[in-house]
Amino acid sequence: MKVLVLGGDGFCGWPTSLHLADAGHEVIVIDNLSRRAIDLELEVDSLTPIRPIGERIRVWKELTGQEIGFINLDLATEYDRFENLLHELRPEAIVHFGEQRSAPYSMRSNAAKRYTVDNNVRGTHNVLAAIVASGLDVALVHLGTMGVYGYGWSGSAPIPEGYLTVKVPTPDGDIEREILHPANPGSVYHLTKTLDQLLFTFYAANDQIRITDLHQGIVWGTQTPQTALDERLINRFDYDGDYGTVLNRFLMQAAIGHPLTVHGTGGQTRAFIHIRDTVRCIQIALENPPARGEKPMVFNQVTETYRVRDLAELISRLTGVEIANLPNPRREAAENDLNVSRDRFMALGLNPTYLSEGLLEEVRDVAQKYRERADTTKIIARSTWRAGMETSPDLMKND
Amino acid sequence: MKVLVLGGDGFCGWPTSLHLADAGHEVIVIDNLSRRAIDLELEVDSLTPIRPIGERIRVWKELTGQEIGFINLDLATEYDRFENLLHELRPEAIVHFGEQRSAPYSMRSNAAKRYTVDNNVRGTHNVLAAIVASGLDVALVHLGTMGVYGYGWSGSAPIPEGYLTVKVPTPDGDIEREILHPANPGSVYHLTKTLDQLLFTFYAANDQIRITDLHQGIVWGTQTPQTALDERLINRFDYDGDYGTVLNRFLMQAAIGHPLTVHGTGGQTRAFIHIRDTVRCIQIALENPPARGEKPMVFNQVTETYRVRDLAELISRLTGVEIANLPNPRREAAENDLNVSRDRFMALGLNPTYLSEGLLEEVRDVAQKYRERADTTKIIARSTWRAGMETSPDLMKND
DSSP states (O other): OEEEEETTTSTTHHHHHHHHHHTTOEEEEEEOOHHHHHHHHHTOOOSSOOOOHHHHHHHHHHHHOOOOEEEEOOTTTOHHHHHHHHHHHOOSEEEEOOSOOOHHHHTSOHHHHHHHHHHHHHHHHHHHHHHHHHTOOOEEEEEEEGGGTOSSTTTTSOBOSSEEEEEEOOTTOOEEEEEEOOOOOSSHHHHHHHHHHHHHHHHHHHHOOEEEEEEEOEEEOOOOTTGGGSGGGOOOOOOSTTTOOHHHHHHHHHHHTOOEEEETTSBOEEEEEEHHHHHHHHHHHHHSOOOTTSOOEEEEEOOEEEEHHHHHHHHHHHHOOOEEEEOOOSOSOSBOOOOBOOHHHHHTTOOOOOHHHHHHHHIIIIIITTGGGOOGGGOSOOOOSSTTOOOOOOSSOOO | OEEEEETTTSTTHHHHHHHHHHTTOEEEEEEOOHHHHHHHHHTOOOSSOOOOHHHHHHHHHHHHOOOOEEEEOOTTTOHHHHHHHHHHHOOSEEEEOOSOOOHHHHTSOHHHHHHHHHHHHHHHHHHHHHHHHHTOOOEEEEEOOGGGTOSSTTTTSOBOSSEEEEEEOOTTOOEEEEEEOOOOOSSHHHHHHHHHHHHHHHHHHHHOOEEEEEEEOEEEOOOOTTGGGSGGGOOOOOOSTTTOOHHHHHHHHHHHTOOEEEETTSBOEEEEEEHHHHHHHHHHHHHSOOOTTSOOEEEEEOOEEEEHHHHHHHHHHHHOOOEEEEOOOSOSOSBOOOOBOOHHHHHTTOOOOOHHHHHHHHIIIIIITTGGGOOGGGOSOOOOSSTTOOOOOOSSOOO
């Protein structure tokens, strides 16, 4: 089918674009290259040598003969161009990664908070408004986050896939109601994904848009079979304090002999998924949309859970690199358990890559291979959740 | 105390500004005059002859000696000016009416939907971000809406004031959780108020901002003791299909002999409050803020409930004007009951104006008095919730 991939130049968007193209879909990437611009702002770069989007697409065409389209467009500020594209291209589906996706970046400064809210909410609402205006029956697949649920909210019950049935007391006894899982966002970034959920619920009901919201865990790994075909197709690998997610950060730290940076006790339990499974999940969601008039379909896009300190110990054992416990710049519980329902993707045939299988490949083929590109002054997380919270000084001098 | 009134030139904002000034507070109105600009766009005008904000403030000064400040500023697009104002003025409280507040207008067109989301979410988030940046302990009072709750969701239980205690099933038995009442917005406008709630919850927790959210019913009536002091202080009265709320619309229709326009069966039950009580509630909320670190305090700002057809019949009996049942342009339940908790304002001393007392004054002093200013081509609601929904032709020729 014809699919627009919004944010198709990013960490999840690029491998998804290639995976969908490889699976026979007609892919058009829409991206304003904002993620690359933020790298310039933060004076940091992907550990892996990612190529410009034009070159990426040209190489893919050389290798496979497949055309991937690209349009440089800002969803938040170029509404009319986007609506015109829908009229012109008439896509059957849209995969929406086009949001600012770092929690630390979203808390970095007043301007970053406002950018994250303005960009994410306006962009997502513009997509919905344009779908309504187009009159097309477009299936929308959106990347959400596990962070909408918060941690430890539902006691010993597993976190459900989006919806929760609760009992509401009334004078006539308890009544059962299915509700969107209450929102417990831990950052302005996560907050925007909870706002998105309300936008989706409204537009699915009022305009019968078919929407799937994927509450993804922390992605690890770098390559998919498609991005690994040629070094010029390589995927982004972030290791900096704002965009580097915990496991990839540990792998890169291990590769350069930097202490593994654990915030607080490391008692936070988080959900993980390999990038190879992310792209498969997107395809499964795309090919199994809800019917018109249904409420948004929600999947938990995670495959396993780990406690951060257990992850650090695992990598430390594998590599001999020590662990450094740093002040936690986030406002969050020091320790939490996590039990996540993830039946839907399993039922639809996902066969996950687990940490136990993929870690060594990642260390060898990515972190070790590109270690010379690391800027060690960018490793420590410096964005704090409130003014005055403590962070750590650099732990290592740059070579 | 020193209070900024955002949207202080509007229907609720203007009488609130005068009421707070009269009560001894130092009031500074911040408004971009967008409500007046929308009147120009819709080619309609307040039934009452409202004066420019500069004249309003000058007359108030002449009559009372009190200075009210005024700053023309757009909260959504002039963030830096707003933050600078907080540094300069150092207000102790902010009353925030600065949002697009019509449900039909918010559904009128693609552009109006996007304006409502962009303006309301950005503006409200900018206010929160600026309070954090200012470092001031500012109490924020925001005008929400009863429409965040939806109608008929909680069975025979009264709609609580913001929060609901539910039972969540777990393997270890039910656990109790207090949640924000699930959001069931009926329009893009109402949707933005449900987004605001999540913004408030996050900023109250992360930055300990003291926030009160007032879920107001449909306001009726026009004048407060202060706006009635001089005709040049008169408050706005909207009767058009977008901004005219149901009861005021009936009163004006009765005054000019236009059939009372009931959408659908009129079985919708809604909550009402007189504008005189709105301004008192704002003062009560302002003077009773939550403590730092508390979750947002929510009041239901309503005093009585009526079924729309009962209201129409009441006015029809009083005035002899007939009732016209028109197609309903909204997606909503044809009939609903409504039972609203409203204990907090009552406990804090609100002594309401009920419909039974205020109606005749309103017909005589406002609707009758200014009937010649009505444009009967603007009475019928033309904004529909989905393309293709039916509306009524005009029921009366303009004189």
